Amino acid sequence: MNWQMLFGEKATTKIAAVFDSESQALSAADFLKSAAGLQSTQVLLVEPYERDYAKKLEPEPQGVARTAIRAHAMLGLAGLVAGILVWFALYAADIPAIDSSPGLSAMAIIFLGSIAGLLLGGLITSRPDHQIVIQRVKTATEAGQWSLIVHPRDARECDVVIEKLTAAGADIARTV
Known part of the structure:
Protein backbone atom coordinates (compact mmCIF):
# COMPACT_ATOMS: atom_id res chain seq x y z
CA MET A 1 0.00 0.00 0.00
CA PRO A 59 -2.66 25.34 6.78
CA GLU A 60 -4.82 22.56 5.32
CA PRO A 61 -7.72 21.90 7.74
CA GLN A 62 -9.74 20.22 4.99
CA GLY A 63 -6.77 17.99 4.25
CA VAL A 64 -6.58 16.93 7.89
CA ALA A 65 -10.29 15.98 7.76
CA ARG A 66 -9.69 14.00 4.54
CA THR A 67 -6.75 12.28 6.24
CA ALA A 68 -8.99 11.25 9.14
CA ILE A 69 -11.59 9.77 6.83
CA ARG A 70 -9.13 8.03 4.51
CA ALA A 71 -6.90 6.64 7.27
CA HIS A 72 -9.80 5.27 9.30
CA ALA A 73 -11.60 3.80 6.28
CA MET A 74 -8.56 2.18 4.67
CA LEU A 75 -6.91 0.90 7.84
CA GLY A 76 -10.22 -0.21 9.37
CA LEU A 77 -10.87 -2.24 6.23
CA ALA A 78 -7.31 -3.59 6.26
CA GLY A 79 -7.80 -4.63 9.91
CA LEU A 80 -11.05 -6.36 8.98
CA VAL A 81 -9.31 -8.31 6.20
CA ALA A 82 -6.39 -9.13 8.51
CA GLY A 83 -8.86 -10.40 11.14
CA ILE A 84 -10.53 -12.66 8.59
CA LEU A 85 -7.16 -14.03 7.45
CA VAL A 86 -6.03 -14.64 11.04
CA TRP A 87 -9.27 -16.46 11.83
CA PHE A 88 -8.96 -18.66 8.73
CA ALA A 89 -5.34 -19.47 9.63
CA LEU A 90 -6.33 -20.42 13.18
CA TYR A 91 -9.29 -22.46 11.92
CA ALA A 92 -7.06 -24.26 9.40
CA ALA A 93 -4.58 -25.01 12.20
CA ASP A 94 -7.35 -26.88 14.07
CA ILE A 95 -7.04 -24.79 17.24
CA PRO A 96 -9.54 -26.34 19.70
CA ALA A 97 -10.86 -22.97 20.94
CA ILE A 98 -11.61 -21.90 17.35
CA ASP A 99 -13.09 -25.28 16.34
CA SER A 100 -15.41 -25.40 19.36
CA SER A 101 -17.10 -22.08 18.53
CA PRO A 102 -16.18 -20.95 15.03
CA GLY A 103 -18.84 -18.24 14.75
CA LEU A 104 -18.06 -16.51 18.03
CA SER A 105 -14.31 -16.79 17.54
CA ALA A 106 -14.63 -15.36 14.02
CA MET A 107 -16.66 -12.39 15.29
CA ALA A 108 -14.18 -11.72 18.09
CA ILE A 109 -11.04 -11.96 15.95
CA ILE A 110 -12.51 -9.96 13.07
CA PHE A 111 -13.79 -7.32 15.51
CA LEU A 112 -10.37 -7.01 17.16
CA GLY A 113 -8.65 -6.77 13.76
CA SER A 114 -11.04 -4.00 12.71
CA ILE A 115 -10.54 -2.11 15.97
CA ALA A 116 -6.76 -2.40 15.60
CA GLY A 117 -7.01 -0.91 12.09
CA LEU A 118 -9.21 1.94 13.31
CA LEU A 119 -6.81 2.68 16.17
CA LEU A 120 -3.93 2.81 13.71
CA GLY A 121 -6.02 5.19 11.58
CA GLY A 122 -6.44 7.41 14.64
CA LEU A 123 -2.71 7.38 15.28
CA ILE A 124 -1.98 8.41 11.70
CA THR A 125 -4.62 11.15 11.89
CA SER A 126 -3.20 12.57 15.13
CA ARG A 127 0.29 12.79 13.58
Missing part, protein backbone atom coordinates in the same frame (compact mmCIF):
# COMPACT_ATOMS: atom_id res chain seq x y z
CA ASN A 2 1.24 3.47 -0.86
CA TRP A 3 1.22 5.33 2.48
CA GLN A 4 0.52 8.66 0.75
CA MET A 5 -2.96 7.36 -0.10
CA LEU A 6 -3.84 7.61 3.59
CA PHE A 7 -3.26 11.36 3.68
CA GLY A 8 -5.61 14.04 2.39
CA GLU A 9 -3.03 16.81 2.72
CA LYS A 10 -0.92 18.04 -0.18
CA ALA A 11 2.11 18.54 2.08
CA THR A 12 2.52 15.84 4.71
CA THR A 13 6.02 16.88 5.81
CA LYS A 14 6.62 20.04 7.79
CA ILE A 15 9.99 21.66 8.33
CA ALA A 16 10.66 24.46 10.80
CA ALA A 17 13.83 26.52 10.80
CA VAL A 18 14.57 28.98 13.58
CA PHE A 19 16.43 32.24 13.04
CA ASP A 20 17.51 35.04 15.36
CA SER A 21 16.54 37.89 13.05
CA GLU A 22 13.84 38.78 10.57
CA SER A 23 16.37 39.46 7.84
CA GLN A 24 17.88 35.97 8.17
CA ALA A 25 14.42 34.37 8.04
CA LEU A 26 13.29 36.44 5.04
CA SER A 27 16.53 35.73 3.17
CA ALA A 28 16.13 32.01 3.79
CA ALA A 29 12.48 32.13 2.67
CA ASP A 30 13.34 33.93 -0.58
CA PHE A 31 16.26 31.60 -1.22
CA LEU A 32 14.08 28.50 -0.67
CA LYS A 33 11.38 29.78 -2.99
CA SER A 34 13.88 30.21 -5.80
CA ALA A 35 16.18 27.23 -5.09
CA ALA A 36 13.45 24.65 -4.48
CA GLY A 37 10.74 26.21 -6.62
CA LEU A 38 8.37 26.56 -3.68
CA GLN A 39 5.22 28.65 -3.76
CA SER A 40 4.55 31.42 -1.23
CA THR A 41 1.87 29.27 0.41
CA GLN A 42 4.51 26.63 1.17
CA VAL A 43 6.90 28.98 2.99
CA LEU A 44 5.41 30.79 5.99
CA LEU A 45 7.04 33.05 8.56
CA VAL A 46 6.17 33.08 12.27
CA GLU A 47 7.13 36.26 14.08
CA PRO A 48 8.40 36.45 17.65
CA TYR A 49 5.57 36.41 20.20
CA GLU A 50 2.99 35.74 17.47
CA ARG A 51 -0.11 34.15 18.97
CA ASP A 52 -2.06 32.77 16.01
CA TYR A 53 0.63 30.71 14.31
CA ALA A 54 -1.27 27.39 14.42
CA LYS A 55 -2.77 28.09 10.98
CA LYS A 56 0.73 28.39 9.58
CA LEU A 57 1.70 25.02 11.02
CA GLU A 58 -1.45 23.27 9.75
CA PRO A 128 2.38 12.65 16.77
CA ASP A 129 5.49 13.48 14.71
CA HIS A 130 4.13 17.02 14.27
CA GLN A 131 4.67 17.71 17.97
CA ILE A 132 8.41 18.08 17.41
CA VAL A 133 7.87 20.93 14.95
CA ILE A 134 5.03 22.51 16.94
CA GLN A 135 7.07 22.52 20.15
CA ARG A 136 10.15 23.94 18.42
CA VAL A 137 8.13 26.81 16.88
CA LYS A 138 6.42 27.49 20.20
CA THR A 139 9.74 27.64 22.04
CA ALA A 140 11.28 29.91 19.39
CA THR A 141 8.27 32.24 19.34
CA GLU A 142 8.31 32.59 23.13
CA ALA A 143 12.07 33.25 23.03
CA GLY A 144 11.69 36.10 20.53
CA GLN A 145 13.03 34.21 17.53
CA TRP A 146 11.71 33.95 13.98
CA SER A 147 10.49 30.62 12.62
CA LEU A 148 10.27 29.67 8.98
CA ILE A 149 7.68 26.95 8.33
CA VAL A 150 8.11 25.04 5.07
CA HIS A 151 5.56 22.61 3.62
CA PRO A 152 7.36 20.62 0.89
CA ARG A 153 5.04 18.55 -1.28
CA ASP A 154 7.43 15.82 -2.39
CA ALA A 155 10.72 14.17 -1.48
CA ARG A 156 12.75 16.32 -3.90
CA GLU A 157 11.48 19.56 -2.39
CA CYS A 158 12.07 18.18 1.10
CA ASP A 159 15.67 17.23 0.31
CA VAL A 160 16.44 20.63 -1.23
CA VAL A 161 14.89 22.49 1.73
CA ILE A 162 16.83 20.45 4.31
CA GLU A 163 20.07 20.85 2.35
CA LYS A 164 19.69 24.63 1.96
CA LEU A 165 18.60 25.24 5.56
CA THR A 166 21.43 23.10 6.91
CA ALA A 167 23.93 25.03 4.79
CA ALA A 168 22.46 28.29 6.17
CA GLY A 169 23.15 27.05 9.71
CA ALA A 170 19.49 27.11 10.76
CA ASP A 171 18.15 25.18 13.75
CA ILE A 172 15.87 22.67 12.00
CA ALA A 173 13.00 20.46 13.15
CA ARG A 174 10.98 18.30 10.77
CA THR A 175 8.19 15.79 10.65
CA VAL A 176 8.29 12.47 8.89
Whole structure:
Protein backbone atom coordinates (compact mmCIF):
# COMPACT_ATOMS: atom_id res chain seq x y z
CA MET A 1 0.00 0.00 0.00
CA ASN A 2 1.24 3.47 -0.86
CA TRP A 3 1.22 5.33 2.48
CA GLN A 4 0.52 8.66 0.75
CA MET A 5 -2.96 7.36 -0.10
CA LEU A 6 -3.84 7.61 3.59
CA PHE A 7 -3.26 11.36 3.68
CA GLY A 8 -5.61 14.04 2.39
CA GLU A 9 -3.03 16.81 2.72
CA LYS A 10 -0.92 18.04 -0.18
CA ALA A 11 2.11 18.54 2.08
CA THR A 12 2.52 15.84 4.71
CA THR A 13 6.02 16.88 5.81
CA LYS A 14 6.62 20.04 7.79
CA ILE A 15 9.99 21.66 8.33
CA ALA A 16 10.66 24.46 10.80
CA ALA A 17 13.83 26.52 10.80
CA VAL A 18 14.57 28.98 13.58
CA PHE A 19 16.43 32.24 13.04
CA ASP A 20 17.51 35.04 15.36
CA SER A 21 16.54 37.89 13.05
CA GLU A 22 13.84 38.78 10.57
CA SER A 23 16.37 39.46 7.84
CA GLN A 24 17.88 35.97 8.17
CA ALA A 25 14.42 34.37 8.04
CA LEU A 26 13.29 36.44 5.04
CA SER A 27 16.53 35.73 3.17
CA ALA A 28 16.13 32.01 3.79
CA ALA A 29 12.48 32.13 2.67
CA ASP A 30 13.34 33.93 -0.58
CA PHE A 31 16.26 31.60 -1.22
CA LEU A 32 14.08 28.50 -0.67
CA LYS A 33 11.38 29.78 -2.99
CA SER A 34 13.88 30.21 -5.80
CA ALA A 35 16.18 27.23 -5.09
CA ALA A 36 13.45 24.65 -4.48
CA GLY A 37 10.74 26.21 -6.62
CA LEU A 38 8.37 26.56 -3.68
CA GLN A 39 5.22 28.65 -3.76
CA SER A 40 4.55 31.42 -1.23
CA THR A 41 1.87 29.27 0.41
CA GLN A 42 4.51 26.63 1.17
CA VAL A 43 6.90 28.98 2.99
CA LEU A 44 5.41 30.79 5.99
CA LEU A 45 7.04 33.05 8.56
CA VAL A 46 6.17 33.08 12.27
CA GLU A 47 7.13 36.26 14.08
CA PRO A 48 8.40 36.45 17.65
CA TYR A 49 5.57 36.41 20.20
CA GLU A 50 2.99 35.74 17.47
CA ARG A 51 -0.11 34.15 18.97
CA ASP A 52 -2.06 32.77 16.01
CA TYR A 53 0.63 30.71 14.31
CA ALA A 54 -1.27 27.39 14.42
CA LYS A 55 -2.77 28.09 10.98
CA LYS A 56 0.73 28.39 9.58
CA LEU A 57 1.70 25.02 11.02
CA GLU A 58 -1.45 23.27 9.75
CA PRO A 59 -2.66 25.34 6.78
CA GLU A 60 -4.82 22.56 5.32
CA PRO A 61 -7.72 21.90 7.74
CA GLN A 62 -9.74 20.22 4.99
CA GLY A 63 -6.77 17.99 4.25
CA VAL A 64 -6.58 16.93 7.89
CA ALA A 65 -10.29 15.98 7.76
CA ARG A 66 -9.69 14.00 4.54
CA THR A 67 -6.75 12.28 6.24
CA ALA A 68 -8.99 11.25 9.14
CA ILE A 69 -11.59 9.77 6.83
CA ARG A 70 -9.13 8.03 4.51
CA ALA A 71 -6.90 6.64 7.27
CA HIS A 72 -9.80 5.27 9.30
CA ALA A 73 -11.60 3.80 6.28
CA MET A 74 -8.56 2.18 4.67
CA LEU A 75 -6.91 0.90 7.84
CA GLY A 76 -10.22 -0.21 9.37
CA LEU A 77 -10.87 -2.24 6.23
CA ALA A 78 -7.31 -3.59 6.26
CA GLY A 79 -7.80 -4.63 9.91
CA LEU A 80 -11.05 -6.36 8.98
CA VAL A 81 -9.31 -8.31 6.20
CA ALA A 82 -6.39 -9.13 8.51
CA GLY A 83 -8.86 -10.40 11.14
CA ILE A 84 -10.53 -12.66 8.59
CA LEU A 85 -7.16 -14.03 7.45
CA VAL A 86 -6.03 -14.64 11.04
CA TRP A 87 -9.27 -16.46 11.83
CA PHE A 88 -8.96 -18.66 8.73
CA ALA A 89 -5.34 -19.47 9.63
CA LEU A 90 -6.33 -20.42 13.18
CA TYR A 91 -9.29 -22.46 11.92
CA ALA A 92 -7.06 -24.26 9.40
CA ALA A 93 -4.58 -25.01 12.20
CA ASP A 94 -7.35 -26.88 14.07
CA ILE A 95 -7.04 -24.79 17.24
CA PRO A 96 -9.54 -26.34 19.70
CA ALA A 97 -10.86 -22.97 20.94
CA ILE A 98 -11.61 -21.90 17.35
CA ASP A 99 -13.09 -25.28 16.34
CA SER A 100 -15.41 -25.40 19.36
CA SER A 101 -17.10 -22.08 18.53
CA PRO A 102 -16.18 -20.95 15.03
CA GLY A 103 -18.84 -18.24 14.75
CA LEU A 104 -18.06 -16.51 18.03
CA SER A 105 -14.31 -16.79 17.54
CA ALA A 106 -14.63 -15.36 14.02
CA MET A 107 -16.66 -12.39 15.29
CA ALA A 108 -14.18 -11.72 18.09
CA ILE A 109 -11.04 -11.96 15.95
CA ILE A 110 -12.51 -9.96 13.07
CA PHE A 111 -13.79 -7.32 15.51
CA LEU A 112 -10.37 -7.01 17.16
CA GLY A 113 -8.65 -6.77 13.76
CA SER A 114 -11.04 -4.00 12.71
CA ILE A 115 -10.54 -2.11 15.97
CA ALA A 116 -6.76 -2.40 15.60
CA GLY A 117 -7.01 -0.91 12.09
CA LEU A 118 -9.21 1.94 13.31
CA LEU A 119 -6.81 2.68 16.17
CA LEU A 120 -3.93 2.81 13.71
CA GLY A 121 -6.02 5.19 11.58
CA GLY A 122 -6.44 7.41 14.64
CA LEU A 123 -2.71 7.38 15.28
CA ILE A 124 -1.98 8.41 11.70
CA THR A 125 -4.62 11.15 11.89
CA SER A 126 -3.20 12.57 15.13
CA ARG A 127 0.29 12.79 13.58
CA PRO A 128 2.38 12.65 16.77
CA ASP A 129 5.49 13.48 14.71
CA HIS A 130 4.13 17.02 14.27
CA GLN A 131 4.67 17.71 17.97
CA ILE A 132 8.41 18.08 17.41
CA VAL A 133 7.87 20.93 14.95
CA ILE A 134 5.03 22.51 16.94
CA GLN A 135 7.07 22.52 20.15
CA ARG A 136 10.15 23.94 18.42
CA VAL A 137 8.13 26.81 16.88
CA LYS A 138 6.42 27.49 20.20
CA THR A 139 9.74 27.64 22.04
CA ALA A 140 11.28 29.91 19.39
CA THR A 141 8.27 32.24 19.34
CA GLU A 142 8.31 32.59 23.13
CA ALA A 143 12.07 33.25 23.03
CA GLY A 144 11.69 36.10 20.53
CA GLN A 145 13.03 34.21 17.53
CA TRP A 146 11.71 33.95 13.98
CA SER A 147 10.49 30.62 12.62
CA LEU A 148 10.27 29.67 8.98
CA ILE A 149 7.68 26.95 8.33
CA VAL A 150 8.11 25.04 5.07
CA HIS A 151 5.56 22.61 3.62
CA PRO A 152 7.36 20.62 0.89
CA ARG A 153 5.04 18.55 -1.28
CA ASP A 154 7.43 15.82 -2.39
CA ALA A 155 10.72 14.17 -1.48
CA ARG A 156 12.75 16.32 -3.90
CA GLU A 157 11.48 19.56 -2.39
CA CYS A 158 12.07 18.18 1.10
CA ASP A 159 15.67 17.23 0.31
CA VAL A 160 16.44 20.63 -1.23
CA VAL A 161 14.89 22.49 1.73
CA ILE A 162 16.83 20.45 4.31
CA GLU A 163 20.07 20.85 2.35
CA LYS A 164 19.69 24.63 1.96
CA LEU A 165 18.60 25.24 5.56
CA THR A 166 21.43 23.10 6.91
CA ALA A 167 23.93 25.03 4.79
CA ALA A 168 22.46 28.29 6.17
CA GLY A 169 23.15 27.05 9.71
CA ALA A 170 19.49 27.11 10.76
CA ASP A 171 18.15 25.18 13.75
CA ILE A 172 15.87 22.67 12.00
CA ALA A 173 13.00 20.46 13.15
CA ARG A 174 10.98 18.30 10.77
CA THR A 175 8.19 15.79 10.65
CA VAL A 176 8.29 12.47 8.89
